[in-house]
Amino acid sequence: MSGSTIKIFSIIIFLVLISKSYSQCFVSDIVISQSPTGVKVQGKPEWSVSITNKCHCIQGDVILACKGFQSLEPVNPSILKVSPNGCLLNSGKPIQKNGVNFKYVSDQQYPFKPISSGYLCTSL
Template sequence: MVDSTIKILSIVLFLGFVSQGYSQCFLSDLSVSQIQTGVKMQGKPEWNVTITNNCSCVQKNVILSCNGFQSVEQIDPSLLKISPNGCLVNDGQPIYTDAIKFKYVWNQSFPLNPISSEIACS
C-alpha cells in the first residue's frame, strides 16, 4: 500500500513539474537586444534590433514601448508598426523561438521594452 502511494505521488509531482515547465511563460521571456552595425546614414549610427521569445509558448500582439522613436531608415511596418500607444511587433503575428530582426538609424538607441503580449501555449 505504501509503495503504490509513493508511486502515485511521484507521478503526480512529475506531471506537475512537466506541465509547469511548458506553460509558465511571461512577458519577461521576451528579450530585446540592440547593437550598432557600424554603418552610418546621415551621420547617425545604424542599430540592429533582435527580439527573441525565450519561452516554448508563442507570444503574439507584442507591443514595445517606443515613446519618441525615430529613424532615418524606413522600417518595414510588418516588423515594427509605430503608434502613440507603443510599437506593434511582427504585425501582431506570433513570435516563436525564431528571432524578429530589424534595423533603424538614429543618434542613440531607443529603449524598446516589451509592455504587453498575448501568451498562447498549446
C-alpha cells in the same frame, strides 16, 4: 468510482495543473538585444535589433514601449508598427525561433521595452 479510479483521476488532474503552471509566458521572456551595425547614414549610426522569445510557448501580439521612437530610415511597419500607445511587433504574429530582426538609424540606441504580449501553449 472505485478508490483506484479516484486516485488515477486525481493524479491526472494534478499533473494537468502542474503543467499549466509551467506553461506561462511573461513579457520578461521577450529579450531585446541591440548593437550598432557600423554603418552610418547621414552621419548617424544604424542599429540592429533582435527580439527573441525565451518562453517555450508561442508569444504574439507583442507590444513594445516606443514613445518618441524615430528612425532616419523607416522601419517596415509589418515588423514594427509605431503608434502612440506602443509599437506592435511582427504585425501581431508570433515570434518564431529565429526571432524578429530590424534595423533603424538614430543618434542613440532607443530603449525598446516589451510591455505586453499574448501567449499560447498547447498541452497534451
